[in-house]
Amino acid sequence: MASSSAAAAPLLTPKPDPDAPLPAPTVEVTPELCAALRRELERSPDDLPDFVHGLRLAQERLDAISAYLVSARPPMPPLTATPTATTPMPPPAATPPMPPPAATKRPLVAPEASSSAAAKGKRRARGTGATEMVRATVPAGPDHVHARNLVRRARLIFEALRVVYHRGDAGAGEGARKRADLSALSVMFDRGLGLYRDVRIVGSIPGVFVGDVFFYRAELCVVGLHNHVQGGIGYIPASVVSKGKPVATSIVSSGGYLDDHDGGGDVLVYTGSGGRPRNGGEHFADQKLEGGNLSLVYSCEYGIEVRVVRSHDCEASPSGKAYVYDGLYKVESSTYGPGKSGPDVCKFKLVRIPGQGELGSSVWHAAGELGNALASGIRPRGYLSLDLSKGKERLRVPVCNKVDQDSSPLDFEYIAHPDFRAARVPRPVKRYKACHCGTTCGAARSAAAACKCVCVRKNGGGPVYNADGTLVRGRPVVYECGALCGCPAASCLNRATQRGMEHQLEVFRSKETEWGVRTLGLIQPGAFVCEYSGDVVTVDDGQSTDWGCFVDPRKFPARWREWGDASAVLPDEEGHKFPEPITGPGYVLDVSRRRNFAAYISHSSAPNVFVQFVIRGNEDESFPHLMVFAMDTIPPMRELSIDYGIDQQG
DNA sequence: GAGTCATCAAAACG
DNA sequence: CCGTTTTGATGACT
Known part of the structure; x- marks a missing residue:
């Protein structure tokens, strides 16, 4: 307080000024701190x-x-x-008047x-x-x-x-x-x-x-x-x-x-x-x-x-x-x-x-109009095709490129579903227990009265799908009813992926991800989106593949764990009694010549869709279908992204 | 701190 | 199927 040297160094006098702005309570953000947390x-x-x-x-x-x-x-x-x-x-003359010229x-x-x-x-x-x-x-x-x-x-x-x-x-x-x-x-x-x-x-x-x-x-x-x-x-x-x-x-x-x-x-x-x-x-x-x-x-x-x-x-x-x-x-x-x-x-x-x-709401409306236009057969500017699948998918899959001249998606042969017949060995019909439900399998009456369908029960726990077809929770593998089952294919709830795609999607050219897939409508979390397709190539366990030509089911991380797990707050509804995970799929999909639009889904480590293995009826367990489900509520015009498991470069 | 109040919800009712 | 009523939880404020 009795500092007499003040005259010489005025800048250094830290005189506490009661009116001065307060120092910001900053916290130094070091990489170490981030890493530790x-x-x-x-x-x-x-x-x-x-x-x-x-x-x-x-x-x-x-x-x-x-x-x-x-x-x-x-x-x-x-x-x-x-x-x-x-x-x-x-x-207004009433209550708190406008902030007066407080600037002074x-x-x-x-x-x-x-x-x-x-x-x-x-x-x-x-x-x-x-x-x-x-x-x-x-x-x-x-x-x-x-x-x-x-x-x-x-x-x-x-x-x-x-x-x-x-x-x-x-x-x-x-x-x-x-x-x-x-x-x-x-x-x-x-x-x-x-x-x-x-x-x-x-x-x-x-x-x-x-x-x-x-x-x-x-x-x-x-x-x-x-x-x-x-x-x-x-x-x-x-x-x-x-x-x-x-x-x-x-x-x-x-x-x-x-x-x-x-x-x-x-x-x-x-x-x-x-x-x-x-x-x-x-x-x-x-x-x-x-x-x-x-x-x-x-x-x-x-x-x-x-x-x-x-x-x-x-x-x-x-x-x-x-x-x-x-x-x-x-x-x-x-x-x-x-x-x-x-x-x-x-x-x-x-x-x-x-x-x-991009603005959410305006995109929302625009996407609706676009969807209508496409549905009525109008081909807006920038669209290379109104249906990449040429009628092979349940819904048309338009291709849009407003970025450059590339039209490569039109060049390959489109197959909506992989052909497993040559590769896999279905379990013998005799030994397979199909269900004989008269009506819908997996109808969730209540928690107490679980469905008795043997196919549903194979999944361990309650129904696999909700009444609207969304996945209740991710599983190592989902067993759906199959060809040998007695249930009506049209109304059975345990066949959610068998009715084909239900959401309007399009393949589009993007500056960031080259080609990508996006939705035109809203996709509910847990909804079935599509199946990966390509040529089935049988592989042995250790055999590795180059990414780019192959979709390798063994590489998808277990993102299914993140979907539907509400055990944090709910008494675990018979969860965790999952069936034994199938031993790693014994195949990869070669998408170099034949494929479907799913091959254009981009990679992300914060994905909004994930792969769920699905086995139908008596199908060979080494050859599960690669079914894509939504893990978020996906708004219109948002790109789909999936974790291909290619981030671990070591 | 418990109680009051208003609030661009959502479901049930009629 | 609409408009209306009821139920309902929260944060802000008393």
């Missing part, structure tokens, strides 16, 4: 405690590595001298208050209260893959729980009329399975991509995209933000307000909440500048980005609605005045931040 995460395989543990660790890591407090956020000029210019919303004074919190906030960030939140407002940078590389897996598993567990609760209330009259989606959400939160729950993320959610589709509002809550099951505006309350003002994090646009204007594009006019009767209807009172409405005003002022989710009607969705994540928007302006039905409303103009992935 990753090791920690990978050490835990699939069972419950480890999964929970993994989630917790991921959240902690999120805190430590890639998040920083908004209070210390440098890039945006926090409060400029002209705040009113961008926010022409006249302060930086409303930063006192040092000690914020250092305690930083300390709070270190400690894990206990209960629900202690949350911290953070922005997460989208992780790269393995972290990115890991985040995606977390999101997938959370959604998977949610859906599994929802189905269980749904079935539960349909059966017994006990807890009738329960909202299965909300029950599932509640259970997940209780178990600590909700993602990013104790950090309030502003901006992108790790592991959630633009264009991702959700079926329930509760599902948005589970992955941390939005935090209300009904409310349209998600925000961080003033008490948690160091500036003492609420800020919005996400909105859901359902087009339910008269004053909304949403062309599904880059600009969106969103109406605030309040002043309306419970279930829609016209406004009867002025909206107030509070809660979510106020938070959007501050988001506008601070230039904080807001996640936008749009709601669409969707037949394929169990709820009839689909919620599409459309990326980050900025609140450009806000107005307050009489709405179309009379009383005053808040209106917010949101503009999409450029440079994000």
Whole structure:
């Protein structure tokens, strides 16, 4: 304090200035730290405690590595001298008036208050209260893959729980009329399975991509995209933000307000909440500048980005609605005045931040039109063929190239299914026990009354497929009913892959992956997509193949484990009593001359489809079908990707 | 901290 | 099959 040398070195005097901005509570991100955390995460395989543990660790890591407090956020000029210019919303005489020209004074919190906030960030939140407002940078590389897996598993567990609760209330009259989606959400939160729950993320959610589709509002809550099951505006309350003002994090646009204007594009006019009767209807009172409405005003002022989710009607969705994540928007302006039905409303103009992935909602619509055009035989520009398979698949497979002149997919011979006849030795008909079910095998009456079909039972545990044909869970191998079975092929549930493809797909030229396969419609998780085809080549155990000419079933990693495993929250429904895994398939597919479109599916270590081995009836177990199933909800126009197991270059 | 309240859901009802 | 009612959970706030 009695430093007399101050005159000589003014720059070095660290005079504590109470008004100075706080130093950012940064954490140095070293490669060692990342590696250590990753090791920690990978050490835990699939069972419950480890999964929970993994989630917790991921959240902690999120805190430590890639998040920083908004209070210390440098890039945006926090409060400029002209705040009113961008926010022409006249302060209503009522409650909290518009932020007055606060620019004159930086409303930063006192040092000690914020250092305690930083300390709070270190400690894990206990209960629900202690949350911290953070922005997460989208992780790269393995972290990115890991985040995606977390999101997938959370959604998977949610859906599994929802189905269980749904079935539960349909059966017994006990807890009738329960909202299965909300029950599932509640259970997940209780178990600590909700993602990013104790950090309030502003901006992108790790592991959630633009264009991702959700079926329930509760599902948005589970992955941390939005935090209300009904409310349209998600925000961080003033008490948690160091500036003492609420800020919005996400909105859901359902087009339910008269004053909304949403062309599904880059600009969106969103109406605030309040002043309306419970279930829609016209406004009867002025909206107030509070809660979510106020938070959007501050988001506008601070230039904080807001996640936008749009709601669409969707037949394929169990709820009839689909919620599409459309990326980050900025609140450009806000107005307050009489709405179309009379009383005053808040209106917010949101503009999409450029440079994000293709817009989910607009692509959604475009894909529908494209599908219709193709279905009616119109050949849009850039399409080399309307049906690569020339009628051999159940649906047409168009080929699209808007990138260059390459037309190589048209050159090979198309076979929809591999021809195993020459190679494999079916088990003798006499010794094979076929089923003689009169009707549908694998119909899931309830958990108690399992199906008695011998084919279904061979799979160990409940039915393999749901009533809609989606795979209940991945297995080392699936035994379907076959040619010798007595069940009607048309209605038997245990033949889901035998009816051919059910989703409109196309082969397309892409700048990143050369040729790829993408879907034109929505694909439900667990849905059957297609089969790999080519010339069957028998191989011995150790024999290796070059990737490129062959599809090698032995190389596919056991991604099936990741699909349908809800043992983390559900009493294991006879799971783990899988039949003995078949000894590695004894063949590879030579796709150099003959193949089907599946050969164009790209490789990824964060795939959205996976291979499930399938044996039908008395087929030779060394020659399973390579069936492709969806492991995510795949939105329209998204490329399919699969893990071919070619990453381990050593 | 328990209780109140509002909320661009979803299912059931009529 | 619609509009309406009921059920329902959450976070924010008191």
